[in-house]
Amino acid sequence: xxxxxxxxxxxxxPGGSLRLSxxxxxxxxxxxxxxxxxxxxxxxxxxxxxxxxxxxxxTYADSVKGRFTISRDNAKNTMYLExxxxxxxxxxxxxxxxxxxxxxxxDIWGQGTLVTVSS
Amino acid sequence: xxxxxQPPSASGSPGQRVTIACSGSSSNIGSKFVYWYQQVPGAAPxxxxxxxxQRPSGVxxxxxxxxxxxxxxLVISGLRSEDEADYYCATWDNSLSAWVFxxxxxxxxx
Numbered sequence: 275x276x277x278x279x280x281x282x283x284x285x286x287x288p289g290g291s292l293r294l295s296x297x298x299x300x301x302x303x304x305x306x307x308x309x310x311x312x313x314x315x316x317x318x319x320x321x322x323x324x325x326x327x328x329x330x331x332x333t334y335a336d337s338v339k340g341r342f343t344i345s346r347d348n349a350k351n352t353m354y355l356e357x358x359x360x361x362x363x364x365x366x367x368x369x370x371x372x373x374x375x376x377x378x379x380x381d382i383w384g385q386g387t388l389v390t391v392s393s
Numbered sequence: 394x395x396x397x398x399q400p401p402s403a404s405g406s407p408g409q410r411v412t413i414a415c416s417g418s419s420s421n422i423g424s425k426f427v428y429w430y431q432q433v434p435g436a437a438p439x440x441x442x443x444x445x446x447q448r449p450s451g452v453x454x455x456x457x458x459x460x461x462x463x464x465x466x467l468v469i470s471g472l473r474s475e476d477e478a479d480y481y482c483a484t485w486d487n488s489l490s491a492w493v494f495x496x497x498x499x500x501x502x503x
Contacts, residue, residue, distance in 0.1 A: 309492070311438075318395065319430070319438060319481050321492035335491050369437055377444050379428050380483075383437035 276300035276382055278370050283387030290360050290391070296353040296370030296384055304328065304348040307373040309380060310355050312366035312389075320366075323355065324373070338364075360391045396421060397482055397495035404501040405472045413467045413498045415482030421493060425484045427465040429458055432479045432497075441480070442467060469500075477502045 282294040296308070310322040323344040325332045332344050343356040353370055367388050371380035398416040405411040415427065429442035440449055442458035445465065455470040469476055482495040 311494075318479075318497040319432075319483075319494040321483075321494060324492070333490060336489070371438075374440075374443070377447060378426065379440045379443035379449070380430070380438070381440050381443075381449065383439070385437055 278372065278382055278384035280368065280370050280384040280387040283368065283389045285390045285392065286360055287393050288361060288391055291356070291358045292360065292389060294355040294357070294368055294370075294387060294389070296355075298351045298353070298372070301372070301382075303346075303351040306375060308346065308353045309371045309373060310344060310353075311369045311371055311380070311383075312364075313369070313386070314363075314366045317366075322368070325353070357389070360389075362391050365389060365391045395496040396486055396489070396493040397484070399480075399482060399495035399498045401496065402499045402501065404503055406503045407472050407474065409472050410468060410470045411472060411500065413469075413480050413482075413500070415465045415467070415495050417463050417465075417484065417493075419463060420488040421463075421484045421486040422460065422465055423463040424487060427458065427460050428483045429465075429467045430481045430483060430494075432481065434478070438481065472502050474502050476500060 279297045309324040323334045329346045341359045346353040367386040369386045370384045372382040374381040426444040430438040432438040445460040446458045457468045480498045486493045
């Protein structure tokens, strides 16, 4: 079964750090661009970051540039999001998503992991 | 404020047809493919339409998408109770060098 499973969310204080993981299974992970998308409570979807199949090309939303780092370990079929200098406005459910290699849609999504930034 | 503009809500009775619009600019919708995602409360998003008007396998043909200039539309015909969800348009923005989502439209089936 093709699936993505996020982990690593939790409660963190403002200014703190957290690392999210996204474990992939059921497909050739290294062939796909991967993304992080977040959703604040009661709000809409916001794209966060992406990286290519070998992790050499990354792109970030302006709101997280310089604070978040996206990476992947293809040997472990896992993608990461290292988050630093966290702010209250980073509070959200973080989804990882696979980009379809044919039509560029986000065709597989994880169930999400909640990050709460609060003192 | 989202780069792509969607109405916050839409509604229709069972069996009716509803259209959800998504407005952008030349740097996004005007020059890139549009995607539509459905998110049922409490669940992850699911792709409904890719590349403006393509339905992925498993999406019923009563769902359709179109694009004209800097706007796109999602049409759901023969509304059913299970269509009640949030709908988001999305595309790449050349100016921002980022993927952008619309603010989302909450569809209510009356």
